[in-house]
Amino acid sequence: MTPWNKGKKLSEEHKRKVGLKSIGRIPPNKGTAIKIEKICLTCSKHFVVGSGGKNRKYCCLECRPSPMKGTKMSKETKLKISINRTGKGTKEKNGAWKGGITSENRLARVAFRRTMQKLVFDRDNYTCQICGQRGGKLQVDHIQPWSDNKELRFDINNCRTLCMACHYKITFGRELPEDATTWGHNLLRKAG
Numbered sequence: 001m002t003p004w005n006k007g008k009k010l011s012e013e014h015k016r017k018v019g020l021k022s023i024g025r026i027p028p029n030k031g032t033a034i035k036i037e038k039i040c041l042t043c044s045k046h047f048v049v050g051s052g053g054k055n056r057k058y059c060c061l062e063c064r065p066s067p068m069k070g071t072k073m074s075k076e077t078k079l080k081i082s083i084n085r086t087g088k089g090t091k092e093k094n095g096a097w098k099g100g101i102t103s104e105n106r107l108a109r110v111a112f113r114r115t116m117q118k119l120v121f122d123r124d125n126y127t128c129q130i131c132g133q134r135g136g137k138l139q140v141d142h143i144q145p146w147s148d149n150k151e152l153r154f155d156i157n158n159c160r161t162l163c164m165a166c167h168y169k170i171t172f173g174r175e176l177p178e179d180a181t182t183w184g185h186n187l188l189r190k191a192g
Helices: 012-022 075-086 104-115 117-123 164-172
Strands: 036-039 046-049 138-142 159-163 180-182
Touching: 104 117, 117 138, 117 159, 138 164, 159 164
Parallel strands: none
Antiparallel strands: 036 046, 138 159
16 A cells, blocks of 8 residues: 555545556546447457556557568569578678687687586596696686696696686786686676
């Protein structure tokens, strides 16, 4: 209840009118209910229309047909729609599309995560090799850097498990910021 009628007893008639107004069966500031029963043209269900929807023909959005249904289209328009639905031609129109070229480095990193990361974690028993923390946010560190040694990237003996803080300290030579939630190619910080 709202503050203006708090503690007041409402008559059954008043409660009924308030209830009908709240679901749209009585127009605002009118004392009589307007009920119009209709039959949905699609599913043939009976439904009640309030004063604002006298012209409704369908009981819900699912029953209402598409506004484009029955529209005549030229052969050129049909061909364009067909090309876009099959996926041919859509990527070339996107401004970020570079012709399907993914960098070799990115492909190698994805392949490493899919094949080697779990092997390194299993070998090190999901424990940081510097501070001894078990579990948490673990990362794989390459002892000989990834960028300098392509031939050692997938060598399991060149990898070790480190917690996020130790990996950051080894890589950048300073402590991980306290508001960092993760780091890698992008340092993410807590919203604040």
